Amino acid sequence: AQTVTQSQPEMSVQEAETVTLSCTYDTSESDYYLFWYKQPPSRQMILVIRQEAYKQQNATENRFSVNFQKAAKSFSLKISDSQLGDAAMYFCAHSGVRVFGTGTRLKVLA
Amino acid sequence: GAVVSQHPSWVICKSGTSVKIECRSLDFQATTMFWYRQFPKQSLMLMATSNEGSKATYEQGVEKDKFLINHASLTLSTLTVTSAHPEDSSFYICSAPGRRETEAFFGQGTRLTVV
Numbered sequence: 001a002q003t004v005t006q007s008q009p010e011m012s013v014q015e016a017e018t019v020t021l022s023c024t025y026d027t028s029e030s031d032y033y034l035f036w037y038k039q040p041p042s043r044q045m046i047l048v049i050r051q052e053a054y055k056q057q058n059a060t061e062n063r064f065s066v067n068f069q070k071a072a073k074s075f076s077l078k079i080s081d082s083q084l085g086d087a088a089m090y091f092c093a094h095s096g097v098r099v100f101g102t103g104t105r106l107k108v109l110a
Numbered sequence: 111g112a113v114v115s116q117h118p119s120w121v122i123c124k125s126g127t128s129v130k131i132e133c134r135s136l137d138f139q140a141t142t143m144f145w146y147r148q149f150p151k152q153s154l155m156l157m158a159t160s161n162e163g164s165k166a167t168y169e170q171g172v173e174k175d176k177f178l179i180n181h182a183s184l185t186l187s188t189l190t191v192t193s194a195h196p197e198d199s200s201f202y203i204c205s206a207p208g209r210r211e212t213e214a215f216f217g218q219g220t221r222l223t224v225v
Contacts, residue, residue, distance in 0.1 A: 033213075043201060043203075044218055045203065045216035047213060050213060091153060091154065096214070097214040098159075099156070100155075
């Protein structure tokens with residue numbers, strides 16, 4: 001079965017600092033995508049970043065980057081230079097967004 | 111990017127009545143759409159996958175007769191909560207996958223309250 005695990009229910013980061021959110025997954029597929037989604041208070045799901053399993057290079061989108069460890073089935077999200085607007089729920093997703101982790105609530109402290 | 115519009119944003123209905131939620135892909139054709147349910151402070155749980163022109167595929171534990179899904183066209187999927195009860199109150203979200211499921215486009219969600 002496809003599973004996604006986020007072990008950090010809540011994280012806090014000081015504005016302008018860096019924070020890493022953890023995600024592990026399980027899959028029997030050989031080619032797949034992994035996603036990080038942000039859900040602000042509006043509850044609109046926003047794609048933050050995605051990674052294709054076949055690509056060894058870690059994906060990067062501006063202040064957001066991932067550390068993808070395929071063998072370890074780990075897919076962590078690093079947010080650099082954290083901003084107040086980054087405060088939200090973050091979900092790791094797999095299997096074409098069929099399976100989501102339990103989420104990590106990120107608080108950004110001014 | 112592609113846009114998925116979900117309507118209504120919120121709805122209050124009386125116990126025992128049915129309510130329909132629409133999910134439209136505005137600028138692309140979606141042969142598949144996903145329907146999720148999200149309880150407060152919890153994750154998204156996939157309820158079912160709707161397929162244009164064929165029956166929906168429901169996840170284990172989801173009542174097919176309670177949650178009717180129809181995907182009548184390439185741009186519209188609907189979720190009807192039948193004979194709603196207070197325990198059906200939740201946040202419902204739809205999404206449409208992009209090409210090769212490399213991304214997904216989400217609707218704004220619908221907050222359903224059954225009184």
